[in-house]
Amino acid sequence: MLYFDNAGTSWPKPEVVYQTQDRVSRQGGNPGRGVNQASLQASRLLFQTREALGQLFGITHLERIIFTQNITESINVGLQGLLYPGDHILISSVEHNAVVRPLEYLKEKGISYSVIPCNPRGELDPATLGFYFRPNTRLLCCTHASNVLGSILPLNELGLIAKQHNCIFMVDTAQTAGVLPLDVEEQQIDFLAFTGHKSLMGPQGVGGFYLKQGINLRPLIYGGTGVHSLDLRQPAIWPEGMESGTRNVPAISALGTGVEYILQQGLEKIRQHEIALMSVLLEGLKNLPGVRILGPEDPASRVGLVSCIFEEYTPEEISFELDQSYNIITRAGLHCAPLAHRTAGTIERGALRFSLSYFQTESDIHALLSALKTILGGTA
């Protein structure tokens, strides 16, 4: 199988990730529940993953890293727990439904939002931003990179502007964590949401967020934390007060080893490999007949995914043919991001997305291009 849906979920993972998940699944112990060798060992595993993530994201207050099931849950905790009736939010026009749907729901609670338009390639000009702030704008939320267009949003500038307007700056790092540098201090990120199963190379079922100390958050889920059990109210203790219910310890621990793998390889090497593969892919796609590539042209201005549309075929037809006849996995459709497709002008038909992995080689890209060439005809 040639797997080009790494933006959906990455495959394969580093071997150590599979090994860790299997080993920890067999060892028992519920972190923070009772004090015995097994539970202590489970608590240590959570601690180690927080340490690895802290290193990757420049976080010193590790207790402010909270584990969830995925970034969708993280964003929900943030939006539902930070905002109050009357608040206004700003988002970009390439946000995922993980952001848009909670905000649509929050409209019922008197919270409003505005969308800052990106250009059709998904690029956001920070100079346009000031216009959209209102006196009651409390939060700016944007993805670090579009999961449809691949465009990278200018985080440093956005963080600065958010601070100038006294706003909480929330970043969805689903498509960039583990590939592009992220530093919560340098980039002034107050709320960093991450998901474990994409470029962080961890398993499915784990994600999380970081919230800067001093910012108050209402939990989304209330219940047992293992700590302060005499208290009938939710303890305001981080991280445990934000992690009611048993965590997915095998997945969290495996994620830790995925992040350690990334730290060992180095972001620079991972990113350079991605740019090299992306250059080959973009060049090859350009030479195919009837293909229109979405997003920025320069491989260095995008993350490791490219979406395109076809003159003669629907994205689903190509995806199905690649799957059935060539054993090549891709993703067609709207990618849970109708705003991004509206931005690109592809809301009616959707697009076909190819997304890359650190473990792929140029020959994998050539195999994809040659299959596409056979399907479409032409000279690539």
Place this chain on the structure above:
Amino acid sequence: MKKVERVVLVFASVHSAMKAEKYLKSAQWPFWLIPLPPAINDGCGLGIQIVPADQHEVEIFLKQFEIVPVKSVTMK
């Protein structure tokens, strides 16, 4: 089982107890992670028992890593 006097550092969260464990271990202080009764309800249920004579020095040691127990208790 013989009852002895013990000094126990109480932590607000399991996370901070884990952090304390990491540094105490690397500096080779003698200590034991122990369960605490619910009556000590301002802690996380997990305590770090230390040698009574080390108490002052251990507290200073932990403080440099911004680890401050909620309190220390002497138990019999």
